Amino acid sequence: MSAIVEVRRLNKSFGSVAALSDVNFRLEPGKIYGLLGRNGAGKTTLMHLLTAQNFATSGEIRVFGEEPYENEKVLSRICFIKESQKYPDTFRVKDVFQAASEIFANWDWEFAYSLAEDFRLPLNRLVKKLSRGMLSSVGIVVGLASRAPLTIFDEPYLGLDAVARSLFYDRLIEDYGENPRTVILSTHLIDEVSKLLEHVLVIDGGKLILDEETDELRGRAYSVAGPADKVEAFAKGKRVIHREPFGGLTSASILGSGTGTDREEAARSGLEIAPVSLQQLIVHLTRTDRPSGQGRE
Numbered sequence: 001m002s003a004i005v006e007v008r009r010l011n012k013s014f015g016s017v018a019a020l021s022d023v024n025f026r027l028e029p030g031k032i033y034g035l036l037g038r039n040g041a042g043k044t045t046l047m048h049l050l051t052a053q054n055f056a057t058s059g060e061i062r063v064f065g066e067e068p069y070e071n072e073k074v075l076s077r078i079c080f081i082k083e084s085q086k087y088p089d090t091f092r093v094k095d096v097f098q099a100a101s102e103i104f105a106n107w108d109w110e111f112a113y114s115l116a117e118d119f120r121l122p123l124n125r126l127v128k129k130l131s132r133g134m135l136s137s138v139g140i141v142v143g144l145a146s147r148a149p150l151t152i153f154d155e156p157y158l159g160l161d162a163v164a165r166s167l168f169y170d171r172l173i174e175d176y177g178e179n180p181r182t183v184i185l186s187t188h189l190i191d192e193v194s195k196l197l198e199h200v201l202v203i204d205g206g207k208l209i210l211d212e213e214t215d216e217l218r219g220r221a222y223s224v225a226g227p228a229d230k231v232e233a234f235a236k237g238k239r240v241i242h243r244e245p246f247g248g249l250t251s252a253s254i255l256g257s258g259t260g261t262d263r264e265e266a267a268r269s270g271l272e273i274a275p276v277s278l279q280q281l282i283v284h285l286t287r288t289d290r291p292s293g294q295g296r297e
């Protein structure tokens with residue numbers, strides 16, 4: 001299958017700061033990717049390179065099989081929604097939609113209007129007079145209604161309340177079902193989006209430390225919950241990556257797939273075994289107190 005994005009030996013430095021170091025990956029068509037990592041990891045830098053908003057120091061980038069730089073054919077098929085998007089002062093919400101409709105071949109006005117209603121966006125209001133959350137909603141509507149073959153959301157929901165965020169996830173998943181495309185979602189709200197993500201890329205200190213299907217990743221750890229003393233007895237000798245006490249109970253996240261013997265032991269102790277949260281796994285993989293080079297376990 002031909003890749004939507006192919007990145008080889010990609011490096012980007014800003015002076016002495018190596019924002020990206022030897023990054024290699026491919027993105028397949030029709031998948032939702034999570035691009036995750038801590039502050040300053042290199043996510044925005046990578047998205048800027050993919051969308052030709054900056055030049056790589058070295059390495060290769062192919063988007064739809066071609067170099068993206070000054071390549072209208074490629075760039076017209078990418079919709080990049082970023083937190084800090086600026087609009088002309090005179091633009092009303094409907095002007096943003098009009099401009100987007102002229103850029104993106106698959107733009108769907110009906111969908112845009114229905115999303116604007118869902119997000120309670122006043123079409124005639126000047127964009128500069130919108131609240132922070134409403135401004136984020138404008139970006140989300142553009143990102144969804146453009147139906148660009150490669151849609152990239154970089155922390156798209158600054159100021160958005162939980163209801164609006166959940167609306168975004170619902171509309172994205174519904175529309176993606178009917179109109180498959182490749183989506184990259186970069187966010188710190190990992191648990192919120194974990195159900196959407198089919199594949200996860202994690203960057204840490206400019207290096208790609210994880211490139212894995214979400215389901216496989218979830219199989220790398222499990223959580224066990226019950227009375228604190230029983231959980232501790234079960235966890236003894238195992239690699240605990242997170243502990244969360246609640247009342248007299250504890251939940252511990254443990255590395256490993258949880259063998260049949262583990263499960264029998266947990267059942268005998270009356271402990272509940274469940275899949276681990278994606279967020280806990282990623283936090284574990286990107287913690288600074290881990291010895292270096294342990295990203296790929």
Ligand SMILES: Nc1ncnc2c1ncn2[C@@H]1O[C@H](COP(=O)(O)OP(=O)(O)OP(=O)(O)O)[C@@H](O)[C@H]1O
Pocket residue numbers: 014017018019037038039040041042043044045046
């Ligand atoms: N224009 C620039 N000039 C100098 N350094 C930069 C520039 N842009 C990014 N950097 C540095 O590159 C590194 C990666 O930054 P980047 O913005 O890509 O991180 P990020 O993963 O998007 O972070 P966040 O989650 O906080 O948005 C950081 O150390 C940052 O300070």
